[in-house]
Amino acid sequence: MNIEMIRAAAGRLEGHARRTPLLSSPFLDEIAGRRVWVKPECLQHTGSFKFRGAWSALSALDPEVRKSGVIAFSSGNHAQGVALAAKLHGVPAVIVMPEDSPKLKIENTRAYGAEVVLYDRDSESREEIGARLSEERGLTLIKPFDEPQVIAGQGTCGLEIAAQAAEQGIEKADVIVCCGGGGLTSGIALALEADAPGLRVRTAEPEGFDDVARSLRSGGIERNNQLSGNICDAIITPQPGDITFPIMHRLCGPGLVVTEDEALRAMAQAFNRLKIVSEPGGAVALAAALFRKDEIEGDDVIVTISGGNVDAPMFIRALETLE
Amino acid sequence: MNIEMIRAAAGRLEGHARRTPLLSSPFLDEIAGRRVWVKPECLQHTGSFKFRGAWSALSALDPEVRKSGVIAFSSGNHAQGVALAAKLHGVPAVIVMPEDSPKLKIENTRAYGAEVVLYDRDSESREEIGARLSEERGLTLIKPFDEPQVIAGQGTCGLEIAAQAAEQGIEKADVIVCCGGGGLTSGIALALEADAPGLRVRTAEPEGFDDVARSLRSGGIERNNQLSGNICDAIITPQPGDITFPIMHRLCGPGLVVTEDEALRAMAQAFNRLKIVSEPGGAVALAAALFRKDEIEGDDVIVTISGGNVDAPMFIRALETLE
Structure with missing residues (x-):
């Protein structure tokens, strides 16, 4: 698993996957206390980075x-x-x-x-x-995350982030990634290591399902005690992957954890300020940027919104957190 | 008012305005009976093309x-x-x-x-x-639409549509534009005349506020009888502009008109299938593509979503049209 595989995947994806934009809003910057840059993979084909x-x-x-x-x-x-x-x-x-x-x-x-x-x-x-x-x-x-060519594909999102950050003059920032098995996280981490070494990946997970944050802390693969009962179901997996974890362990900063309510409130802000639709699991990185600001460093933070496949009742629940 | 002013505006907007992507979904194609391409200006800074x-x-x-x-x-x-x-x-x-x-x-x-x-x-x-x-x-x-440099700015959206359509191999299509005073419509029409002459602009308006459709039919400027009482308020103006109308009259096909319910249902489809947030007035062009298909020609249709500045209660009303 290396950067050359990610670059090769980018060549194969050219003209097929969307190059998602990098969005921002002064209103989000205000909440977060720093500039917030959002990579909306909900706008990818099928509504997620997958x-x-x-x-x-x-x-x-x-x-x-x-x-x-x-x-x-x-x-x-x-x-x-x-x-x-x-x-x-x-x-x-x-x-x-x-x-x-x-x-x-x-x-x-x-x-x-x-x-x-x-x-x-x-x-x-x-x-x-x-x-x-x-x-x-x-x-x-086709395995969901612990497969080199899958990780290489997710890593193309990281190549785009590196290029888009450079366009904005961002040299140093935390890049918060919604993390399940670690395919997106490890792919982005490898891409940034090569193309934007001042950008450091951090994982975001729902509270109570923080296998990756605990694994990063202990240095070994830790499991979730439960696999259901959280609205962020899209990013809940039993444990980080055998291929993804060593990459994350080598390259990622400490993991971030948010509550369900914070995920819903981040969905509402993404609706209100960015005009995009995110699912609960896809909003945990934005939630960390907005509501866990003391755990983040620097003048800029970049976050992924990993998906937007949410049904209307859940989205309405998120909108009800506004005011 | 000419194409050179639009190209000059594009130069001034470079690095400041967002180049919005061109989105699509097989589910929307299915409803519309042809390929639907969406230019989401709700993702522009401040949530609209303005x-x-x-x-x-x-x-x-x-x-x-x-x-x-x-x-x-x-x-x-x-x-x-x-x-x-x-x-x-x-x-x-x-x-x-x-x-x-x-x-x-x-x-x-x-x-x-x-x-x-x-x-x-x-x-x-x-x-x-x-x-x-x-x-x-x-x-x-700074006038809202009947001002050459404003029209030139809106026309940059048309330059992007021309380039993005060419990338997709689309040579001939209706381009439906949400139309108030005609700034966006006339700007896009001038840009396409120069860069993609096979693409024809059509206007979309809410029923009962169809001053542009009637003006295009009669050949003279017609007024709306009323200016309030419709959820598509963002695109309701008294009449087309003195500068914008002659351009629209020369370049646009017949105007399209949709109901409030169709606008709400289009907002719901944009949520569900494109993961973007549109306001009622910003969804009338998509509504025309989805629900007025007999009035449109060709294998492809391109629509603008002109804005996404909608509050939560109205958005919930749109979501309630799903199922």
Whole structure:
């Protein structure tokens, strides 16, 4: 896993992934007490950064292997990213999802052209289903984060941040990244190490699901005690990845942690001041910049908004935090 | 008023205004029955395209004249655009607003650094107040649309659309523009005439406030019978401008008209599929593309989202149209 893989992924993504802008608002600067720069990956295809990694992984496959199709386990943003990337490559995608997944997520994944295979969480193993389907049909598994070509794709977001920060004259800043398994975080960290060494990556996670912050502190991989019961579900994973964690440990500053209420209030500010739609898990980095300012250093802070796939009732909950 | 003024404005806006992206979603294509491309000016500074025209006008002033300051009559997007452009030029801005303007708009305009002068709509004339202040302080009036340097600034959005359409291989399409006084529409029309002659501008307006559609049909300037009572208030003006109308008449196709409900449903789709926040008046062009498809020609349609300055209760009303 190295910077050359990220640069190669950027070449493959050119003309396919969106180069998202870098947004700002004097109102956010006022709240944060420093300049806040926002990288809105909610504006990426399929509404999250996951399209980058999915495209990177698919485009890196041998065409003979790729044409048999790909498979992913996900009920969320990774599923949609893989489904659309496969469709645009003209190859089949199978997405294995729990049968109690939200209907909208199932429908969206199907609408992006994927075949959705549902399973019963209690009585079936998705790994067994996946292994059987892969063998029968020659499908290639696209892992959500602990896979070099996926990390390389997410890292292209970091190359853009480095270039956009340089355009704004920012040489030194914390870059806060919404962190689940660490694919986006480790990819951005490698990109910044090469192209903007004055920018330091920090992770943001929901309170009670801070496996990465604890792992960074202890120096070893720590697990979450629970995997559900938080509105930031899109970025909750059991533990950091075997490939992503050593990169994060080497390059990241201390992890930041925010409450659900702070995530909702950050969503409301992104609506009000940036005119963008973020999901709770996608807003934790902005929440850290706005509401945990004493834990951040420097005159500038850069944050990712990792996704915007949120339904109306949850978004209304966020808007209700205004005034 | 000509294309060279637009190109010169683009030079002055470089590094100051945002180059907004061109977004799309297969879900919107499905509804519209053709490919839909969205130019989200809600992501522009101050949340609307108005910053372009304001920056263009301020930057075109003689520095000696500019340093005394500028004045504008507006309670909305133009006020915020002028306020921020003046602040960034380091010169004073006075914004004359009705005293019954929404508190949030007054506060935002002040927060962008402007001095807000309130007047009583019933007993005072804003023109008299403006004339007195201008004389006393040497302020230059920045008109909202019928002013060549303002039109030139809005036209920079058209230069971007021409370049972005070419990148996507779109040679022929209707370009639907949310239309009030016609500053954005005429600026985009001039830019496309020069840089993308296969793209034809169409106006979009709210039902009952279709002065431009009627003017385009009759060939002369027609007025609106009323100026309030519609949620698309941001784009309602008494009549098209003396400078903007001849340009629109020469270059635009027939005007499109949508209902308030269609505007709300378009806002909901922009939330759901593009992850952006639009105001009702800013969503009329997307509404026309999605819900008036029989009145549009071609395989592709490009629409502007002109602004995103909407408060939470109105946005919630839009979200409630989903399902």
